[in-house]
Amino acid sequence: MRKGYLQIGILCLVLVLIDLVSASFGKTYYLTQLTMSLYYSLVVLGLVLLMGYAGQISLGHAGFFAIGGYTTAVLSTYNLMKYKDAAVVKMFSKAGLLNLREDLYGAEILSFHPWVGIVLSLAIAAAVAYIIGIPVLKLKGHYLAMATLGFGIIVYRIVLGTPLFGEADGVSDVPPFNILPGLSISGEMDERRINYYIASFFVVVMVYILINLINSRVGRALKAIHGAEDAAESAGVDTANYKLKVFILSAIVAALAGAFLTHFNGGIGPSEASVMKSVRYVAIVAAGGMASVWGGLTMAMLLNFLSLRGYFGSYDDAVFGAVLIVIMLFAPEGILRINPLKILRMSIKKS
């Protein structure tokens, strides 16, 4: 446990250093992409637990991300002004759930407060994960991959085809999310730094939770399920229950990341729900070494940052596909566990 705290200390230090370095080089605009990468890292960390530890693959986590993002986006932008005299709306207003603001042109917008959006995002993601998790988690291996893939496609086509979700345009003009007075998740230029630290905070908390979970009885049970499911069951581990709980947890984390990123970006588009996004998360988890919190986090930050800065150009998705192939072939243990000395020795032996 001590070791965990030390590592988390180092993580905090690195996050602060990144900020200081980018500030000293006058490149604070990097922080925008870094913040986005941090939110994506949350999804990856959830998947590290689900895939790396419990051994259950999901090709549908972009779906949960989108459920989170779209729920809060729609609730915080849908204008209730024309219904403002309706009893229900009045009731909501009295309960303090609504938020009145003006748009760019001075028109009044009455919509739900982002807090309501966030809470509902998580609740809906958890409910959906519960409902599809019960039947789907009975499947194993390829079959589970296909079933979760199917779920991802359904979410994608729904957001793409529903006018409420803005179809191909997505939802824009999502207002900032005031967590506390003076502290809000928004894409405003002068709040860039504080937003980087807000996202960092969530990642550190997530890492803390993960490390504690992994080193607990629950973590042992998950590893057992991964290693030999029948044996785990005959050792008295309630495998179905553990798998479902981890699935729901990772879905909630993905939805949280989706909701926060939507407020940060001020909008969300259907590409966030696309299957390629799910594949990307899986590729990153694999590149990090599957059952590795630190590997997953490092790869999530690095690859997402490069992608968001546009280094991969229009080959973005191709790069992640290639990452998946290359990792599976040459570094199934993850990039961080490649041992250059060993490879050198092997090649010398061969020649």
Place this chain on the structure above:
Amino acid sequence: MLKIRNIEAGYGSIKVLRKVSLHVNPGEIVTIIGANGAGKTTLLRTISGLLRPWSGEIKFNGEDITRTPTERIVRLGCALVPEGRQVFSTMTVRENLMLGATVRFGKDRREDIERDIEWIYDLFPRLAERETQLAGTLSGGEQQMLAIGRALMAKPELLLLDEPSMGLAPTIVKEIFNYIVRLREELGLTVLLVEQNARSALKVSDRAYVIETGRIMLEGRSEDLMQNRDVQRAYLGRDLDREFV
């Protein structure tokens, strides 16, 4: 203690067990012998709840467990040592033992569980030496001891053993079987054992069943079965007809 009536079970559309009935009395060591594919493992998987039977009834201490989930069955006191040992290879010996106690957390105190781990170490001193080693790095015999130790951590009354001799050297097989007898003597443990190694299994058990293509063909005291001509020919590698020609 365990009563099985007319169990039928299988995979997909293939029926493996055909109306199998058997019983195990408290304190007994009962062995089931049979060739590859006779349904021995399927039978143990069905008893332990890993496989749902198509029909029939399984009772453990009077309670119907035919459709009870595995984890509940372990809680009731019936633990399985699975075929091929299936230790959790990426975890240490100690972690494997802790996992065996999963059903006891929240019920027993932590000290009791720790004490039982020490007790397992007393029983299998070789596990104590390898406490912090990963289970995947153990030898086959040690893995078998670990698998048995893991099942014992759940404090079962009935231990189901699936081919403990599989892939082990003859001297190790003997050692493992000695442990099984000791467990009965020291703990009063009831054991249901499935084996291809008929000779060793019959030697340590009180009663035995012979299973062939999913049917129980014979039942009797182990000593009697050892003398049985058919059993000798089919499972003990002796052809009496030829010997007396």
